[in-house]
Amino acid sequence: MLRTLVQLLGDDAPTFRRYAWMAVAYGVLCGLTITALIPVLTHLLGGEVKEAVPWLAVLLIGVAVCWSWRRYVEQAGVRVGVAILQGARHRLGDHVARLPVGWFTPQNTARLGHVVTQGMMAVAQLPAHVFTPVIAGVVTPAVLVAALFALHWPLGLIALTALPLLAGVLAFTARLSRQADDAFHQHFADASQRVVEFAQAQSVLRAFNGEGGGTRLLEQAIEQQHQSGTRLIWQSAGSAVLNAWAVQAVFAIMLMTAALWMNNYLGGQMVARDLIAIIVALLLVGRFIDSLLEVAGYGEVLRGARGQLDAIRELFAVQPQPEPDEPQTPRDGSIELRDVHFRYTAEEPDVLHGVSLRIAPGSMTALIGESGSGKTTLARLIARFFDVSAGSVLVGGVDVRQMSSAQLAGQISQIFQDNYLFSGSIADNIRLGKPDASDAQLRQAVRQAGVDEIIARLPQGLDTTVGEGGARLSGGERQRIAIARALIKNAPILLVDEATAALDAENQAVIAQALTRLRGQRTLVVIAHQLSTVAMADQIVVLEGGEIVEQGTPTQLRESQGRYAGFLNQRRAAKGWRITSAASDGARV
Ligand SMILES: Nc1ncnc2c1ncn2[C@@H]1O[C@H](COP(=O)(O)OP(=O)(O)O)[C@@H](O)[C@H]1O
Ligand SMILES: [Mg+2]
Structure with missing residues (x-):
């Protein structure tokens, strides 16, 4: 005591x-x-x-x-x-x-x-x-x-x-x-x-x-x-x-x-x-x-x-994450997972079993798989929400454990399910992504994330304060502000969890547009739920039970008649398949 x-x-x-x-x-x-x-x-x-x-x-x-x-x-x-x-x-x-x-x-x-x-x-x-x-x-x-x-x-x-x-x-x-x-x-x-x-x-x-x-x-x-x-x-x-x-x-x-x-x-x-x-x-x-x-x-x-x-x-x-004595600087926007094993607690079994994956800088990767297959966990490990139990995660050619947390944070922006807004104005919340952003950059992010529609109905516009945790905005609106925050940050890597339930159709469209625009400029890793997004990717990774079971370009996977092809057929049959939005994105799946 x-x-x-x-x-x-x-x-x-x-x-x-x-x-x-x-x-x-x-x-x-x-x-x-x-x-x-x-x-x-x-x-x-x-x-x-x-x-x-x-x-x-x-x-x-x-x-x-x-x-x-x-x-x-x-x-x-x-x-x-x-x-x-x-x-x-x-x-x-x-x-x-x-x-x-x-x-x-x-x-x-x-x-x-x-x-x-x-x-x-x-x-x-x-x-x-x-x-x-x-x-x-x-x-x-x-x-x-x-x-x-x-x-x-x-x-x-x-x-x-x-x-x-x-x-x-x-x-x-x-x-x-x-x-x-x-x-x-x-x-x-x-x-x-x-x-x-x-x-x-x-x-x-x-x-x-x-x-x-x-x-x-x-x-x-x-x-x-x-x-x-x-x-x-x-x-x-x-x-x-x-x-x-x-x-x-x-x-x-x-x-x-x-x-x-x-x-x-x-x-x-x-x-x-x-x-x-x-x-x-x-x-x-x-x-x-x-x-x-x-x-x-x-x-x-x-x-x-x-x-x-x-x-x-x-x-x-509770042990803090160790910071390296001599932090190394990441070289580019590449990501690599080397034989990654991960478990949330020592008592629970592994949720990722030896995942190895290379993601080239500027490329787009879609992660797909059933609920519980480990997609969110994998994305969290890239952002070092946790440290791997075995193996390593490299960002820009450097193990994330060899970077300072500030350096890693500078490499990655993220749009995840649980986006938190702080009390302060909408503008403050967006600028959090890039404190020194110019007004022009702020306006651009606002437009790109569809936040302009939200502020149009608010008398104080961007200066409207959001309540504690953003209580005065709807879930979809909060998410858009978080998207604007991620877009203004302009980090080389963007991680996106296209959360099914939390994301309404309009926000899905906002994210799809952002992905289309950023494609080729940033490394995109998307936990995709829309076929249009999946079809846009350079590489598709199919996870099952914490393992990569299929990997390749959309064309390769479609032709190999594996799980992705099965997934496509299933989606076609399901009435929720958004054939119109897929077509309007110019994707054919
Ligand atoms: N915070 C957590 N603590 C313990 N287990 C978790 C936690 N988050 C996820 N899991 C477990 O890890 C596995 C993979 O989950 P997750 O990465 O969320 O899958 P997905 O995103 O593909 O639905 C699941 O079995 C899930 O129950
Ligand atoms: Mg998930």
């Missing part, structure tokens, strides 16, 4: 260390101040008022110093919190910025958002509000142990043994609660998913009169959630009770020891001095137990904080 915090703080770690030492010093100071009670009370109860006075002064000074030192420690804790919020967010940002583009799935993005907002906030509050009382609550009793030893060694011994035992009990109850917590969250997620399923399946359920199936699963999930929720409540209540019990058991044992101690004298010659020692010892025992009870009370809070820190640690554990 502390290690994650120090890692999170990076250069600010000394701030935390200073704070931690100050908190420890505070605990020691409190312990010593309480210990000063021994001489004060011993002298006072013994009637030696004169001797008590200097100790009383020490006690008063101790209390005053403790009190002001505590403010000081809390301020230091707040400084650590501020360092976490300022520095650690940047550090996390820097780390995340170096992660593979492919890491940014919706789930990971959601987790990141949660960590940056709630997680960091919770962690930033820890030093001032939780660590200070907990550290003091552990250090003060440790000092009191020494004092107890001095007064009566059996009491000291009990106190000394009690500390690790209590720590064990705390750790044990924390683990129990964490398990219950995990189970509850799991069942909660299950139940939520079932509710959504149930709602989505309503038409089916009603059509079939809704007996059995859907409701049974839903009821099971809710019942499970109910059970684990109840268990969680019992478990955390039980943990709190157990923690308090453990502390109180120690208290009881210490009281009994004190009673025995007193009993020894009951026979007769008990002197006032011994009685005073016992009273003072009981007072110290009370303070000892109070501190420990306070620590026990923070158990649940610490457990929650630990969960947040774990989430942060997991984020930092």
Whole structure:
């Protein structure tokens, strides 16, 4: 837990260390101040008022110093919190910025958002509000142990043994609660998913009169959630009770020891001095137990904080893409894949099995194949969304891992399915592709991507701001702005995923026109769904199950009567075949 915090703080770690030492010093100071009670009370109860006075002064000074030192420690804790919020967010940002583009799935993005907002906030509050009382609550009793030893060694011994035992009990109850917590969250997620399923399946359920199936699963999930929720409540209540019990058991044992101690004298010659020692010892025992009870009370809070820190640690554990020490410059717009194998995670099987492919600069390649055959994965590997599991990807004759990310980004523009718009104006969003673009270049890209039709209906034209994520534009409109962004970039390579569902007919036409215009000028790699696009290509690559099963010019493949020819026949038969657009593009397939 502390290690994650120090890692999170990076250069600010000394701030935390200073704070931690100050908190420890505070605990020691409190312990010593309480210990000063021994001489004060011993002298006072013994009637030696004169001797008590200097100790009383020490006690008063101790209390005053403790009190002001505590403010000081809390301020230091707040400084650590501020360092976490300022520095650690940047550090996390820097780390995340170096992660593979492919890491940014919706789930990971959601987790990141949660960590940056709630997680960091919770962690930033820890030093001032939780660590200070907990550290003091552990250090003060440790000092009191020494004092107890001095007064009566059996009491000291009990106190000394009690500390690790209590720590064990705390750790044990924390683990129990964490398990219950995990189970509850799991069942909660299950139940939520079932509710959504149930709602989505309503038409089916009603059509079939809704007996059995859907409701049974839903009821099971809710019942499970109910059970684990109840268990969680019992478990955390039980943990709190157990923690308090453990502390109180120690208290009881210490009281009994004190009673025995007193009993020894009951026979007769008990002197006032011994009685005073016992009273003072009981007072110290009370303070000892109070501190420990306070620590026990923070158990649940610490457990929650630990969960947040774990989430942060997991984020930092994701490996960034290594950058080369001596980046090499790509020579041209060629692309080559050499025996590429790729899997998304170590547990899953390969999705690409030994793909080798050469794409000449300025040529056009169409990737085709059934859904799930690996087309998108292949295009992502060229843009280094991920690193290959084996083999290599070369762009301009250089392994993409030997280029700086800026150099690779300069080589490639892309039109992919998930195009993101940033808050800002439409013009800003397009210029993102080429920040130094002239107005003429901007206008050209706007025209070529069909964005002029969008801005014609907007009073502020290109200066219209798009909402967060482009919420005020339709999906097709967002896509066109992204196309304009890719076109203005003018990189030697253009990767296009002609996403089926996300792309409307007009945008398909816009992309087709752009491809026709750019053909021969840039290296085009297109995941093609339109026959007209496929027919335009210099080279067609057919993927199946993560392997290239056919490759050649459209004419070669048509004549070889292989899969591409079969694909053509299928499309001809399908009523979705756009024979008109194919013909208007001058393509014959
Ligand atoms: N982010 C991902 N994590 C894990 N598996 C994935 C991911 N994306 C795609 N896959 C899997 O990789 C295989 C190829 O997918 P993909 O490249 O999207 O194929 P295509 O674009 O040809 O439809 C599929 O089996 C798919 O389930
Ligand atoms: Mg795909």
